[in-house]
Amino acid sequence: MRVDGYAPIEDYALIGDGRTAALVARDGAIDWLCLPNLDSPSVFAAILDATRGGTFELQPSVPFQSSRRYIPNTNVLETTFTTDRGSVRVVDAMTLPDRRLEAMRETVRSVEGLSGTVPMRWRFAPRFHYGAGTPRCEWRGGIPVAACGGDAVAVMSWEAGTPVWADHEVHAQFEIRDGSRAMLALTSAYAEPLVFPQREALAARLDGTVRFWQQWIDARRYQGPWRDAVARSALVLKALIFSPSGASVAAPTTSLPEEIGGERNWDYRFCWLRDSNFMIDALLELGCYDEARSSFWWFMHATALTEPDLHVLYRLDGAIGMAEREIPLDGYRHSRPVRVGNAAFQQTQLDIYGALFETAWLYSEGHHALDYDTGVVLGRIADRVCDIWRQPDSGIWEARNGPFQFTHSKVMCWVALDRAARLADRGELPASHAERWTREAAAIEQYVETECWSDRLRSYTRIAGSPGNGVVDASLLRLPLVGYGGADAERVHGTIDAVNRDLRRGDFVYRYHADDGVPGGEGCFLNCSFWLVGALARVGRRDEAGALMESLLARANDVGLYSEEVDPQTGAFLGNFPQALVHLALIEAACALRGPETPAQRTRRAPSLGAPQR
Amino acid sequence: MTIPSAIAGGFIGTLVLTTIIRAASELGWTRMDLALLLGTTVTVNRRKAKAIGYVFQFLLGIGFAVAYGEFFEIIGRSSWQLGALLGALHALFVATVLVNVLLPVVHPRIGTPETAANEIALIEPPGFLMLNYGRNTFLITLVAHIAYGAIVGLTIRGI
Numbered sequence: 081m082r083v084d085g086y087a088p089i090e091d092y093a094l095i096g097d098g099r100t101a102a103l104v105a106r107d108g109a110i111d112w113l114c115l116p117n118l119d120s121p122s123v124f125a126a127i128l129d130a131t132r133g134g135t136f137e138l139q140p141s142v143p144f145q146s147s148r149r150y151i152p153n154t155n156v157l158e159t160t161f162t163t164d165r166g167s168v169r170v171v172d173a174m175t176l177p178d179r180r181l182e183a184m185r186e187t188v189r190s191v192e193g194l195s196g197t198v199p200m201r202w203r204f205a206p207r208f209h210y211g212a213g214t215p216r217c218e219w220r221g222g223i224p225v226a227a228c229g230g231d232a233v234a235v236m237s238w239e240a241g242t243p244v245w246a247d248h249e250v251h252a253q254f255e256i257r258d259g260s261r262a263m264l265a266l267t268s269a270y271a272e273p274l275v276f277p278q279r280e281a282l283a284a285r286l287d288g289t290v291r292f293w294q295q296w297i298d299a300r301r302y303q304g305p306w307r308d309a310v311a312r313s314a315l316v317l318k319a320l321i322f323s324p325s326g327a328s329v330a331a332p333t334t335s336l337p338e339e340i341g342g343e344r345n346w347d348y349r350f351c352w353l354r355d356s357n358f359m360i361d362a363l364l365e366l367g368c369y370d371e372a373r374s375s376f377w378w379f380m381h382a383t384a385l386t387e388p389d390l391h392v393l394y395r396l397d398g399a400i401g402m403a404e405r406e407i408p409l410d411g412y413r414h415s416r417p418v419r420v421g422n423a424a425f426q427q428t429q430l431d432i433y434g435a436l437f438e439t440a441w442l443y444s445e446g447h448h449a450l451d452y453d454t455g456v457v458l459g460r461i462a463d464r465v466c467d468i469w470r471q472p473d474s475g476i477w478e479a480r481n482g483p484f485q486f487t488h489s490k491v492m493c494w495v496a497l498d499r500a501a502r503l504a505d506r507g508e509l510p511a512s513h514a515e516r517w518t519r520e521a522a523a524i525e526q527y528v529e530t531e532c533w534s535d536r537l538r539s540y541t542r543i544a545g546s547p548g549n550g551v552v553d554a555s556l557l558r559l560p561l562v563g564y565g566g567a568d569a570e571r572v573h574g575t576i577d578a579v580n581r582d583l584r585r586g587d588f589v590y591r592y593h594a595d596d597g598v599p600g601g602e603g604c605f606l607n608c609s610f611w612l613v614g615a616l617a618r619v620g621r622r623d624e625a626g627a628l629m630e631s632l633l634a635r636a637n638d639v640g641l642y643s644e645e646v647d648p649q650t651g652a653f654l655g656n657f658p659q660a661l662v663h664l665a666l667i668e669a670a671c672a673l674r675g676p677e678t679p680a681q682r683t684r685r686a687p688s689l690g691a692p693q694r
Numbered sequence: 695m696t697i698p699s700a701i702a703g704g705f706i707g708t709l710v711l712t713t714i715i716r717a718a719s720e721l722g723w724t725r726m727d728l729a730l731l732l733g734t735t736v737t738v739n740r741r742k743a744k745a746i747g748y749v750f751q752f753l754l755g756i757g758f759a760v761a762y763g764e765f766f767e768i769i770g771r772s773s774w775q776l777g778a779l780l781g782a783l784h785a786l787f788v789a790t791v792l793v794n795v796l797l798p799v800v801h802p803r804i805g806t807p808e809t810a811a812n813e814i815a816l817i818e819p820p821g822f823l824m825l826n827y828g829r830n831t832f833l834i835t836l837v838a839h840i841a842y843g844a845i846v847g848l849t850i851r852g853i
Binding site: 098326386 | 722723724725738739740741744756807808810811812813814815816817818819821826827828829849850
């Protein structure tokens with residue numbers, strides 16, 4: 081049910097082709113699509129402005145109910161509309177290239193009558209450049225085409241009524257009978273001529289796309305519990321990898337709010353280095369070795385211009401400029417501002433150094449040798465970590481009132497130096513500075529144990545040097561997951577208990593209760609809930625972890641997707657959608673509960689080189 | 695033109711070109727790595743790829759020097775200035791067509807704007823003027839090729 085023209089976030093499903101992605105609402109409207117790439121300006125953005133954003137609706141023109149699913153093991157969406165006059169099925173997909181001539185990007189909407197005769201309508205309202213570009217609307221060979229600058233989109237239709245251009249929109253109505261079929265296709269081009277494919281070619285590509293996704297899932301090696309949820313998460317993640325470069329976006333959307341009416345609205349269509357670490361970990365766990373290699377190569381290539389300093393996030397083409405600006409859209413349910421770009425790229429976040437070395441370590445553990453040049457670069461970065469770990473930073477949550485001495489950042493610096501020393505020990509990094517890395521890792525551990533622990537909370541604290549008035553932080557759940565403290569360490573248990581006590585609301589976990597420099601409130605971060613599952617599993621509290629995992633899986637939307645956050649009171653989704661980090665955390669949690677540990681997990685839990693034991 | 699002078703010019707020119715691009719890479723001005731780009735046409739092993747890539751690079755450098763020599767032969771004169779001009783045109787061709795368009799077509803592991811989920815690119819596409827590899831990439835390529843052309847123009851004899 082839409083409110084003010086806005087569907088609940090949980091009513092959306094994702095379709096994508098590895099280059100761009102769209103959100104399809106339960107009522108058949110494509111309300112979000114950027115072309116030609118995931119980080120390009122939008123053509124449909126009704127999710128951010130119901131009147132000016134642009135949309136592509138396809139639905140019965142009489143009252144209906146709808147149910148949805150993905151065709152099993154695919155990113156192809158199937159929506160069934162049921163009306164008093166009959167029922168109809170719509171299949172939505174972004175088709176993948178085959179050997180025929182295809183458009184630069186294609187979205188196919190296939191309609192099939194299941195029973196009775198159902199009156200249908202569709203409305204195609206493209207609005208380029210986040211609604212700012214007025215389209216030039218024309219007919220080309222009987223096909224409606226809208227163009228703006230170098231962008232052009234066409235909507236082709238077969239057995240789907242007679243389209244009419246009116247007020248920069250194309251409308252049509254048609255009836256679909258039991259057993260009959262219709263098809264709509266959105267094709268697009270940027271800086272090149274549009275391609276108008278034949279219906280048969282589109283149908284063949286749709287079939288090929290279904291086959292590809294199913295074969296891709298068949299090739300995954302995961303055999304643990306909750307296989308369907310893991311497979312769905314894997315499919316989401318694959319769709320969020322930008323195939324031309326191997327980078328992955330944190331989410332395909334911008335500015336879905338963390339609080340309805342609030343201003344915590346951010347653009348997530350960038351690649352965070354920390355997410356890349358989680359992504360490569362998940363890809364290796366799932367047996368996606370080629371994708372893992374691609375991501376790692378992108379990782380090392382993207383950071384080449386800035387090393388030994390690392391940036392927090394990078395554009396999908398590896399560039400680092402992404403100035404944040406506000407655009408004149410109304411915002412999801414009037415949650416302003418709508419932002420494009422992300423100012424977090426200017427922050428210092430020390431934990432990403434740990435992410436880089438964890439990635440290199442996992443990649444190496446996955447039987448991929450690091451080449452000499454990569455080893456030299458990593459050695460320079462490890463030296464840099466030795467120089468800067470004592471500095472304050474903005475932390476994993478990108479606090480805008482910092483910098484502070486975040487405990488999680490210190491621990492991730494420890495991870496960086498610990499893994500660097502291990503890699504040097506194995507001969508994958510130059511060993512000349514390994515002794516220094518080991519010595520500094522021990523110094524970090526000593527700092528964390530003396531400055532970041534609160535006897536009052538019986539927990540590590542969010543910020544160092546605040547034992548008397550410190551607060552707990554959900555990022556500390558990562559400690560057992562990166563092998564800090566060992567599985568039986570009393571302090572790790574205490575920290576998990578403190579998170580449960582201070583931050584947990586039912587199945588959900590807040591990040592922290594502290595000022596972060598941004599006005600307004602937020603929901604509970606779903607990745608924190610899955611981190612809690614993983615942390616509990618890692619310290620041996622498997623029953624507790626399993627029960628929470630079951631509850632969390634029931635909180636997904638009807639097609640198995642999660643947004644960044646959830647309102648703990650109502651269960652409504654908040655924040656950008658679907659969010660890679662949540663699906664990555666789900667896979668990590670499932671793997672933690674899968675049974676015997678993998679060699680990589682065992683190594684993480686092994687005593688660190690030279691670090692003092694407690 | 696004498697073939698030995700073209701080979702000598704191509705070898706020295708490629709040595710200088712390679713050094714300029716490598717130095718720019720080490721200084722963090724570009725992510726361009728011609729040896730990796732060329733070598734990964736035949737292997738995914740990064741160590742081997744770079745070694746093979748350097749061999750390819752020198753062979754191509756010598757081949758282009760012979761082509762430069764043929765051009766000098768046709769117009770009946772050669773000089774380092776003419777070589778530098780040819781090098782600048784060569785750089786433009788490399789950045790707009792050769793690496794940006796032709797190489798991704800024949801390279802099995804380099805991405806293109808059309809690469810979708812059913813393919814896995816190991817190397818990101820270079821983009822127009824190879825700007826995906828850093829904003830200074832074209833400028834560095836231009837300087838390196840002007841140096842290459844000037845050396846070839848200076849070295850080739852017998853016109």
